[in-house]
Amino acid sequence: MHSTNTSTKAYLSDTGTPLCVESVAMTFSHSSNQRTLDPRTKLFLLLAANLMLFFHVSVITQLIMVVLFLLPLAVAGRWKLTVNFALTYAVLTGLGFLDPDALGSPWLHVVSALAVGCTMMLPCFITGAYAFTTTSPSAFICAMRRMHAPESVVIPCVVVIRFFPTIAEDYRQIRNAMALRGIAAGGWGLLRHPAQSLEYILIPLLMNATNVAQDLSVAALTKGLGREGAHTSRTEIRMRIVDWIMMIVALIPLALDIAGVIH
Amino acid sequence: MTSEVYSNNVSFTYEQADELSLINTMLSIPSGQCVVLCGASGCGKTTYSRIVNGLIPQFFHGEFSGEQHTCGIDTAAEPIDKLTPLVGSVFQNPKTQYFNAKVIDELAFPAENMGLSPEEINHRIAEIAQRFNIEPLLQRSIFHLSGGQKQRIALAAASMLSPRLLVLDEPTSNLDTVAITEMRELVAQLKASGITIVIAEHRLAWLNGIADRYIIFDSGHIAHEYEADEFLALSPGCIAAMGMRALDLQPYRQRIKALESLTDVKKTSASDINDSGSASTQHDDATATHLGSSPLLSTHDLVIGYRGRDGFSRSIPDIDLYPGQIIGLMGHNGCGKTTLVRTLTGLIKPASGTVLLNGKPTKPRALTRAGFLVMQDVNYQLFSDSVREELLLGLDESDPAIIKRCDQVLEDLDLTRFADRHPMSLSGGQKQRVAIGSALMCGKDLIILDEPTSGLDRYHMEQVGELLRQLAEQGKTVLVVTHDEELAAGWCTTIINLEHNGSTSKPNS
């Protein structure tokens, strides 16, 4: 099961989908990087990436924006991610410009169309990866509180971040226990009886989850999580000059494109 | 003298429970005292600790009566947040009581909730980190710390707001000897700084010399109150009769030493095992059973380990495990006990060397089929909706021979009464027995238990011990990973201490 885990991880990072639970939780919990933007700027970049989808921007604008989005990722020291994304973008854009008819293989149309679709989504994924891998949980929470997100959203978010690694660990334990009992052993074992496998994995997972929920509640209550009044944060987040510059710089090509200056 | 804790006629019944968990408790704890709440499981000591820190009746609901003042606050009338700056709490399970992924965030957490300024918070963190000697851990993820380190962080976080009172609920039940010694130092230091400390605990030995008073609970009542010197003068038999663990672990440690040297003797001169048989005092018959037979499992030049960020590898001295033996596997956390056990059950591959099953070199997969591991958290191992189903899982339920064997196993493990209950509705010890039952049904020959007695009182610990003996008598090979000196000394026939044998290497750190 270790091998499937790693292959999953590799697979996800290849496609650039920042959705791998384990690695997300790891990075989320480990980064204490000073060279990153304010979480609110990151949110702004995410929104900008989304706006690019709304207003079908030209290829040039897209290119400029992708470079702009990759910049902070590189500055934060995530070289591997930056290079991966840059390469993916280059390849996809190249594929999008292919002229299959000229090459004499019409089936390439499908590849080409898919590539265009992926290219459109890529800015979202880049900004998403940036937000996910460079924000420490405390900065994230602090930003949410600053933006006046209600406590009833903030608290579950903290718990989600806290609970991810526990799920990964629980899953490993459960798979070990299943192997010892000879249930669903081997690589394809899980797929032979999918409903049963789901039951055997989910039930212990959920049983443990209810216990953990209670223990965490007890610990949090004695530490004053439910206290009325302002909660502060050790991590100080603030908008610096770089943040404002980044936001403005990201906005310019977008505005120019929408205004029709760039084609 | 002021009372930090004052209970007047406090009684409590949990929601859905039929009987009172705590009955007419009268207690007053003066400032600066260290008080130990002890007694057998279910005696009400944990319930009382929850009353003290306000979790009852604010979080655990039920029927509460009487009057409870903690640090001058009426816990039933005032919200629990009022107690936050006054009372720090540490709980039993190191894995589930931290709320943040990173150490420094966890320390900051209570201060942030109180709305302190960032400078103040950072100042306190620096101070606490120095006092608890956790500066190197501050930027680490709590998930990767050992149980002892986790409890140290928990105690540090509980002390962040400079509380007047600390409530510790069985803080050592998952810790090894070294970690317990460290915990003792911390608690002694906190007491010296004038903090009142209430500890619910049944491992008592580590508290000698720190505790001022012992309160013995028995089925919800306070049965006795002793001053420290009175209590320490009680005979071991008297302590045992109250369902508590030993006050003096020295005899147990000596016995473990003897068992260990026995193992070493066997290693050096395997030919004359007859001598070692006579050296054993209690379990001559048990050790004797394997004399004629050949080992079920043996290792040859084994090196265990795994790669990755916390990569680790070490060599293991050659081990022979015989049917009918109860082998204790001891050594402090991080010396590779769990890794060895996982290797022996084929869950991970050995780094090098071989494991022999019945004298033949064996692949990990075959080891997984032959061995069984009762995990520390047995909840992961129970999949079915009734005890009987659990035992029959994966077997042919229409075969009358199997049904008969299942009935026999249920009977042997004293589970017949619970055959139709859901495994998750049973107590910890009963769940353990269900897991063992499933191993017996699968016909496993090697049964490994990981810390089966953590958090258990004397009675339940002895019950586990008897179970081990019963398994050994059935001809199973029993390997038990444990920190519990009383269990190891009382029931193991041989002891392997990984601390003293072989070499550990940590390539990455």
Add this chain to the structure above:
Amino acid sequence: MTASNSPADNTIQTSNQNSGKPTESGKLEVADLITIGVFAALYFVMVCVATLVSTLFTGGFGSIFLPAIAALISGCVYMLLAARLGKFGGITVMGVVIGLFLFISGHFVLSFIASIVFPVAADLIARAGRYKNKALLLVSYVVFSYGLTGPILPLWFMKDAYIASLQARGKDAAYIDGVFANINTGTFFISMAAILVCAIIGGWFGQKMMKKHFIKAGIV
């Protein structure tokens, strides 16, 4: 499924174990929020698994069946949350948190809107059955499952942008029409119908598990 054993179940469900739930105060307490967080984490993991499976089956553009597969496997999580919490807001907050995490991880912003609207509706439906009526819970689960359509909505609603992008890259109109003949309403309805079917199966499975395990074990 609805009528057979409700009286007995109800008595068990109304008074829960010594877990700290305030008795029928409508507001979400800290303990409730923590429970929601734990279950949201589990649900999010389910979504990740679904993303993986969906991508494996349908290739590059393959999150089309993401909501359906997620609906198929997360029934237990949803039913247990509803039973444990039994008060208004839990399902909504879980949806919002999931939406937030999807948005931050780079999903389309519309996914956030979908993951507010549908969970609120699901919460209201479940409340109508006081979080105990099995039929209503099942309906509520189906509605909730549509909350995950956010990540795949751009496939249809961003069609214009997509066409524009294709045109910008010099694809001819006939070809573009050909592409959209496939991605169009047909796939939309298949995908939506798949969610419905999968959510019903998943929800039913979840309720079966609830009865088989959690009610029997006394967890709810």
